[in-house]
Amino acid sequence: MTDPKRLLLGEGNPEEQELLAAGVAEEPPADGKKRLALALGLSATTLVTAERAEASRGALSKLLGAKLGLKAALVLSAGGALALGLALATRTPSARPARPLAPASASRAPSTQEGQDTPRPNHAPGVALDAERLAPAAPAPAAPPSSIADEVARLDAVRRALSVGDSAGALEALAAYEHSYPRGALSPEAARLRVEAFLVQGDPRRAQALARAFLRAYPHSPHAPALRKIAERPRRAEAHE
Amino acid sequence: MAGRSALSLVESGLLTVPLIRDRALERRERLERLIADEYRLVWRLLRRFGVPASGVDDATQQVFLVIAERLDEIRPESERAFAFGTALRVAQGMRRRAAREDGTLDLDQRRAHGPSPDELADQRRACARLDRILDQLPDELRSVFVLFELEGMTSPEIAALTGLALGTVASRLRRARAQFRGIVAAETTASRSGQS
Numbered sequence: 001m002t003d004p005k006r007l008l009l010g011e012g013n014p015e016e017q018e019l020l021a022a023g024v025a026e027e028p029p030a031d032g033k034k035r036l037a038l039a040l041g042l043s044a045t046t047l048v049t050a051e052r053a054e055a056s057r058g059a060l061s062k063l064l065g066a067k068l069g070l071k072a073a074l075v076l077s078a079g080g081a082l083a084l085g086l087a088l089a090t091r092t093p094s095a096r097p098a099r100p101l102a103p104a105s106a107s108r109a110p111s112t113q114e115g116q117d118t119p120r121p122n123h124a125p126g127v128a129l130d131a132e133r134l135a136p137a138a139p140a141p142a143a144p145p146s147s148i149a150d151e152v153a154r155l156d157a158v159r160r161a162l163s164v165g166d167s168a169g170a171l172e173a174l175a176a177y178e179h180s181y182p183r184g185a186l187s188p189e190a191a192r193l194r195v196e197a198f199l200v201q202g203d204p205r206r207a208q209a210l211a212r213a214f215l216r217a218y219p220h221s222p223h224a225p226a227l228r229k230i231a232e233r234p235r236r237a238e239a240h241e
Numbered sequence: 242m243a244g245r246s247a248l249s250l251v252e253s254g255l256l257t258v259p260l261i262r263d264r265a266l267e268r269r270e271r272l273e274r275l276i277a278d279e280y281r282l283v284w285r286l287l288r289r290f291g292v293p294a295s296g297v298d299d300a301t302q303q304v305f306l307v308i309a310e311r312l313d314e315i316r317p318e319s320e321r322a323f324a325f326g327t328a329l330r331v332a333q334g335m336r337r338r339a340a341r342e343d344g345t346l347d348l349d350q351r352r353a354h355g356p357s358p359d360e361l362a363d364q365r366r367a368c369a370r371l372d373r374i375l376d377q378l379p380d381e382l383r384s385v386f387v388l389f390e391l392e393g394m395t396s397p398e399i400a401a402l403t404g405l406a407l408g409t410v411a412s413r414l415r416r417a418r419a420q421f422r423g424i425v426a427a428e429t430t431a432s433r434s435g436q437s
Contacts (some may be wrong), residue, residue, distance in 0.1 A: 022367030
């Protein structure tokens with residue numbers, strides 16, 4: 001059984017090819033892996049090597065088939081504004097151009113989206129200050145331009161501190177991060193790390209209060225299920241710590 | 242509370258910060274490799290399975306959080322299939338939720354991540370139209386179509402990934418292509434008759 005010829009490679013008409021080429025050309029943000037790694041508690045820097053290696057393997061090169069030695073030029077022209085030239089030769093697998101780092105505001109949808117959609121959290125007794133930090137930020141006209149690389153590095157430092165049990169160092173680094181980036185692209189990750197820092201510090205009540213505040217602020221966050229586990233943790237579990 | 246109690250927090254799944262311990266390290270390395278290998282595919286599948294650009298980063302995180310939580314249950318040879326199935330479910334869930342909350346997905350937000358907004362205006366339009374057309378395909382046809390036409394997989398690769406028989410992949414692909422081409426043609430005809 002052989003596969004039919006793909007629509008993009010000649011079987012389709014120009015209109016179909018234009019649509020499919022647009023879908024093929026859409027790529028994830030350049031810093032997406034780093035942010036994902038950070039969100040999952042991994043060191044973002046460890047992915048750099050693998051990321052570089054993978055950058056040379058695009059869907060385009062696979063779709064067009066490097067082994068075919070195919071050189072295809074497809075011009076998408078609606079008003080002539082876009083010209084997507086695909087030039088693949090057998091020994092040039094890295095035909096996909098490198099993408100510049102996407103601005104944090106454009107590529108980091110979760111925090112702003114959630115911030116707009118959710119009400120400000122009610123403060124839990126005794127944790128007003130910390131809960132306030134979790135609230136979606138009010139408009140801040142003078143916010144400095146965010147550097148995603150610096151944010152990643154700072155939260156990596158927090159994780160390093162936590163990984164050796166240095167909760168005080170982690171909280172200090174988090175305070176510095178929040179001072180520099182009050183509306184940072186990685187604010188939800190920072191908020192979750194703060195919860196974890198209090199767990200490591202042996203203060204589960206405060207961690208739970210913060211987790212509940214986080215859930216009120218970001219009920220649909222990818223971190224919500226894990227924080228819900230912390231927020232709803234039975235007291236007897238705390239007693240073991 | 243550095244040593245033992247922190248480790249117990251990691252093992253109970255309450256901490257994302259891994260401690261330097263063999264098992265935690267092993268899991269972390271596997272997860273890192275999975276991200277390196279599958280992040281791009283997962284992100285692209287989520288987009289073409291109907292997750293708007295504004296929500297795709299969150300959806301990608303959800304997929305990998307599920308993978309992280311169930312890492313010990315996933316057989317090494319099934320990693321990609323698990324990522325695919327999870328991406329499909331997450332996308333379906335997000336579409337259902339968006340439909341419940343807003344009545345429809347925000348098509349205006351279906352923008353491509355691109356280096357230059359001006360240069361990619363036409364590509365965004367094409368992407369948005371592609372997504373609208375894919376939305377009209379049933380999920381079982383859509384996934385085979387996306388994997389073949391947009392991700393460049395072969396039918397055997399799709400069969401392995403989805404667990405479908407090769408013949409089923411072929412028939413679904415045939416039907417998906419026919420529907421896709423029919424929708425494009427119908428839209429074009431409608432557009433032309435509207436202009437005249």
